[in-house]
Amino acid sequence: MVTMKDVADHAGVSIATVSFVVNGTKPVTPATRERIESSMAELGYRRNAVARALASRRTRILALAYPVLERPLSTASVEFFTSAAAAASVRGYHLVIWPVSNDGRELAELVGQRLVDGVLLMEVQLDDPRVAVLESSGTPFALIGRTRDITGICHVDIDFEATLHQAIDHLTGLGHRRLALVLGGKGERGYRTYGPFVRTAAAFEQARIERDIDGRTVEVTWSDDPESLARQVFGEEDAGGPTAALVLNDHTALRLVTGARRTGRRVPGDVSILGLSAAPETGTLSDPPLTLMRTPGPELGHLGAEALIRMLEAEDPLPPRLVPCTFEPGQSTGPRP
Amino acid sequence: MVTMKDVADHAGVSIATVSFVVNGTKPVTPATRERIESSMAELGYRRNAVARALASRRTRILALAYPVLERPLSTASVEFFTSAAAAASVRGYHLVIWPVSNDGRELAELVGQRLVDGVLLMEVQLDDPRVAVLESSGTPFALIGRTRDITGICHVDIDFEATLHQAIDHLTGLGHRRLALVLGGKGERGYRTYGPFVRTAAAFEQARIERDIDGRTVEVTWSDDPESLARQVFGEEDAGGPTAALVLNDHTALRLVTGARRTGRRVPGDVSILGLSAAPETGTLSDPPLTLMRTPGPELGHLGAEALIRMLEAEDPLPPRLVPCTFEPGQSTGPRP
DNA sequence: CTGAAAGCGCTTACAG
DNA sequence: CTGAAAGCGCTTACAG
Structure with missing residues (x-):
């Protein structure tokens, strides 16, 4: 050498x-x-990167910590991994990926090794023990997501409120007044304290009151089959049920389209279905193609890495950012019947 | 500290x-x-991991190098990332992810930093410049995939031949004799030299000759819409066309199911569709649920990391492994009409 | 079984 | 502008 x-x-x-x-x-x-x-x-x-790291007391390595979940990570997560890695790379940083338990024990062990200068935390819960671990260890970190009290913590997240409102605008613009919010993932560990669910549900409640909408929230599981999904969402009744569904989680949205058709509902003739937060390539998988709000996975990965690096380089901090999902037209939404 | x-x-x-x-x-x-x-x-x-690395001349960091592609990484890739990271973690190793160009330049730059003890290379092309870079740099490495000449190179890969044969067995067992092999991704850079395509196509040719099958190979692009896919695969004719399709690439398989239905073909009444190499959760997305061969993403990630670590630890080497996809029943295949 | 010391390949005050 | 030297926090022959 x-x-x-x-x-x-x-x-x-x-x-x-x-x-x-x-x-x-x-x-x-x-x-x-x-x-x-x-x-x-x-x-x-x-x-030599290692010698440099030891002498300069900075490794220029970032960790992306993600919890080991029951459900597989979504496509958005991959985009997230790769865009964070690319953003880090541009700045001369490396990204290690750390599968860690939710309780923060493994994370404490890992940060103690001093291999990384900072940590990017994914899949943040409202009260996340891992955040406390990072704070007490003095490791710089940025969250992808938000804890309940986010004051003074560097973070980026999806703007669920704006996303939901835009989605509702689209549907009310088509004449829909009876809406269902569908939350996939019921029964999963951490479901009730998972930011995206909680914030979207809260925003829906708010919108229901403020916007004169007849709304219901339906919680469904990963294993519900399409027909069952459709019945839970649109009801057994012929009339009076929701005419449009906003579905948080692309997998569930796709199955709901199938379920609607199988239970004799035309999409979008009888019911409209809109995916809240999904990968764009998902849209073409359903019949008809799903109208959806595209998750800003790449943007969040980039922003998260960049925000963390700025802290480490003592540059001007990047302010916390909430990025809305963007509307991607499809054919699963249409005028109220 | x-x-x-x-x-x-x-x-x-x-x-x-x-x-x-x-x-x-x-x-x-x-x-x-x-x-x-x-x-x-x-x-x-x-x-302190860094001091230990410098003194012991071993960083206990592995790199997972993946090329920056036009198409998004598949769900199988995420499983791959996370299972490789988990396997490394069990052995006290870290995994960094390196987005690198196909030509090997960035890879040479990165290995030169001596941050990692070894490299795991994904999305290997038949003649991959990155392999030469790794060889000449003296960095231990393992491939996920195979180059044309794989002699003496540590690797793990999908057993495309076995996978295809098992899929054909399933279909011929149902009476099908006229089969179409559908390859998604036409026109993409590196398409013609991408191992999975080349090996599956070759195995199909072989099977066609040996097993008295009437087979055709259809190459389609990412942007073909469902109806167009169905017409390309099953033809315009009413009879004489393939009665079953084997589709390499889950996204294409799902769209083909939709396309078949939209062009008036019942699945599996008129035509059977089988996904070669797909993530299991993909199956439930189509209507009817896709019968598929499950990609051994987690197994490959685990085996790749383990094989590399054994080299680094000078333990008994793990022999090259070809892992077949496993059959996951669905409802998109049925008896020949 | 234990210790003194060299060394891993850099960075960074401190002098000049 | 350039250099001698200490030091980053460990590992590892080598002695004892």
Whole structure:
């Protein structure tokens, strides 16, 4: 392995000077800089990341901590992983992925190793023990999501309120007044304290009051079959039930489209179905293609990594950001029958 | 930060002795071991991963390198990421994810930093420049996939031949003789040299000859709509076309089910559709639920990480493994009409 | 069984 | 602008 010492010897300078040109930390005369640079090129020198980390007390490694869940991570999560990694990479950072338990024990163990400069926390619960672990360990961190009290904590999240309102606007614009909010994932651990569910449900309650909407909230499980989903959402009755459903969770939305059709409801002739927070490629999977609000997975991954890096680099902080999902037209919503 | 020196002072021993008990590398008398252990507990000592890495010349970090693609990574890829990370974690390793270009330049840059002990390479092409980079850099690596000449290279992959044969067995058992192999992803960069496509297509050719099957191969793109897919696969004709389709790529399989129905074909009354290599949860998304071969994403992630770690730990090597997809019954396949 | 010491490959005050 | 040297927190021969 070619070390800084080899380069220094080859160029006839001290290793300090080599370090200065590698890092650009101190002025060096053009002549010696050139000598060093050509030595580096000739010898094929590459700075050792580990030695640099130890000496500078900064590893330039970020951790993406995600809880081990019963349900598989969504497509949005992959986008999230890869976009966070890409954003980190642009800044010269690495991203390690840490599967950790919800209680924070493993996380405490891992941050204690001092391998990472900061942590990005995914799938945040309203009262998340892992946040306390990070705070008490003094590790810089950013949340993807929000705890109940988010004051002073660096975070990015989906703007569930804005997303829901935009979705409702779309449906009321089509004449719908009786809406169902469908929450997938009932019975799962942490379901009742999972931010996206709680915040969307709260916003729906609010909208119901403020916007003169007849709304009901339906909680369903992962294992409900399509027909059962459709019956739970639209009811057995022929009339008086919801004419449109807003579905949090793309998998559930797709199955609901199937279920509606199988139970004799035309989509969107009889009922409209709209996916709240889904990956865009999901839309084409249903028949008719699902109208949906696209989850800003890549944006959140990028923003989260960037916010954390700014803290670490002591740059201007990125203010907390709430990013709404964006409307993606499909054919599963239409005028009220 | 509590260092080994702090522990040594507190316990009244040398740091070498502390290191011996932390690592279990040398025998230490029970008495002093206990003293050291209680000192560690009292002070809350945790070994610094970076210092250990530098001194031991092993970082215990693995990289998962994946190419930046046009298409989003599949659900199987997430399973892959997380299971590789979990397997690494069990062995005391960390996993960093590296988005790298296909040409191998970025990869060369990254391995040069010596941050990782080994690399796991995903989405391997038949002639992959990144493999040459890894070989010439002397970095231990394992492939998820196979290059054209795989001799002596540590790898794990899907057993496409076995998977295809099992799928064909299922369909011929139902009486089908006219089969279509559908390959999604036409026109994508690297499509023609992407292992899964090439190997499945070759195995299909082979099967066609050996098993007295009337087969056709249909290549389709990501953007083909469902109806177009169905027409390309099953033809315009009323009779004489394929009665069953094997579809490589779950997204395409789901759209084909929709397309078949929309073009007036009953599934599985008129045509059978089987997904080759798909995530199990995908099955329930179509109507009827897709019969599919489940991609062994978690198994491959686990095996890949384990194989690499065994190389690094100089343990008994894990032999190359080809893992077939497993049959998941659905309702999209049935007897030949 | 235990310790003193060299060394991993860098960064960074401190001098000059 | 450049260098000598301490130091980051460990591991690991080498002695004893």
